[in-house]
Amino acid sequence: MAEKIQLQEVVPDSCLGKRLDQTIAQMFPDFSRSRLKDWILAGNVSVNGEVTTKAREKMYGGEVINLDAEIEAEVHFEPQDIELNIVYEDDDILVINKPAGLVVHPGAGNPDGTVLNALLHHNPDQENLPRAGIVHRLDKDTTGLMVVAKTIAAQTNLVDALQHREITREYEAIANGIMTAGGVVDEPIGRHPSKRTHMAITMSGRPSVTHYRVAEKYRLHTRLRLRLETGRTHQIRVHMAxxxxxxxxxxxxxxxxxxxxxxxxxxxxxLRNFRRQALHATMLSLYHPITGELMTWHAPVPDDMQEIADALHLDAQQNMVEEY
Known part of the structure; x- marks a missing residue:
């Protein structure tokens, strides 16, 4: 069953000289490049009110892009009875607290056993939505809060809110080294030039901004509270490194x-046996995509990460006493 989608965005100045297909891939990151290009060729994209089918048309910044298309149900994925820790649910959205080790979307090496498969089992109607309603992702071994849409209207509005930085996502992390103060990392992130599965700071990457502050200092580590302004793949991990x-x-x-x-x-x-990034999405705040109500959820740090934090805290206390 096809669903209508209508989006409008202004081309940022940073896209000066880029092709239309490259530009809308940056502006509408929740759709694949191939799907966006198909929509251009089918006449579903207009620039300043004029329909264009020229994927290579150059952009200058400031153009108004309208995307008016129909979304067909995507590749069929099997529902699987995988437990979801549902923090909140209504007719339009659900919020889950994802555990470590659970992949969000099927892909190379993970054909099933994912959050998407679990969503299809929990609510079969998710099959009618792109990516089964998934709006944003967490890495396999990052824990914490994710919002999922249950209707095409909710998904469209949530994607739009993400693009306009109207969804607040805060994380807790434990970093190596002693950090004396908080700050901001504003560095573009893109695919690593030689390591296919890695991301890297690269001038050809997409704008990426991470705010961080010190929550607790240990002897050789720091517990951080971070807030994403953008949401690139591996963003916090790449920026902290x-x-x-x-x-x-x-x-x-x-x-x-x-x-x-x-x-x-x-x-x-x-420390030797902690084999995942110490990163947890602890707070999610957004305006409900249908009612407009401001909603906020919190998820406590998982036990394995809390155990590390407690051990580092104890180590700092014991050595402070010994040194004194």
Missing amino acids: HIAHPLVGDPVYGGRPRPPKNASEELREL
């Missing part, structure tokens, strides 16, 4: 465990 404070346990950007000097064997063991 870029400023030489990679997340504890990050298998891609983190390097080896770094225990503090004279750390207990228990703490060393915990």
Whole structure:
């Protein structure tokens, strides 16, 4: 069953000189490049009120892009009885607290056993929505809050809210190194030039902004509270590694465990065995896509990450006493 979608955006100045297909891929990141190009060729895209089928048309910034298309149900995925920790649900949206190890969407190496498969089992009508209503993603081993749409209207409005930075997402993380103050990382992120599964800071990447503040300082680590202004793949992980404070346990950007000097064997063991990035989406705040009501949810840090934080706190306290 086809569903109508109507979106309007102004081309940012940063797209000066880019082709139309490249530009709308940046402006509407929740749709695949191939689907967007098909819509251009089918006459579903207009620039300043004029329909165009020229995917290579150059943009200058300031143009008004209208996308008016129908979305067909995507590739069929099997419903699977996978438990979802549902924090909130109504007729239009649901919010889940995703555990570590659960992939959000099927892909290479993960054909099923994902949040998407679980959503289809929980509510079969999700099959009529692009990506089964998934609006944004968390990495496989990042835990925490995600919002999912249950109707095409809710999904369209949530995607629009994300693009206009009207959804607030806060994370907790444990980073390597001692950070004395908070700050902002404003560096573009794109695909790594040689490592296909990695992301990297690259001038050809998309604008990416992460705000962070210090929540607690340990001897050789820092607990952080972070807020996303944009939502790029691996954004927090890449940004923290870029400023030489990679997340504890990050298998891609983190390097080896770094225990503090004279750390207990228990703490060393915990750091050695923590094999995922210490990152948790702890707060989600948005205006309900249908009612307009401001809604906020919180999810406590999971046990494995809290255990690391407690051990680092104890280590800092014990060594403070010994040094005193």
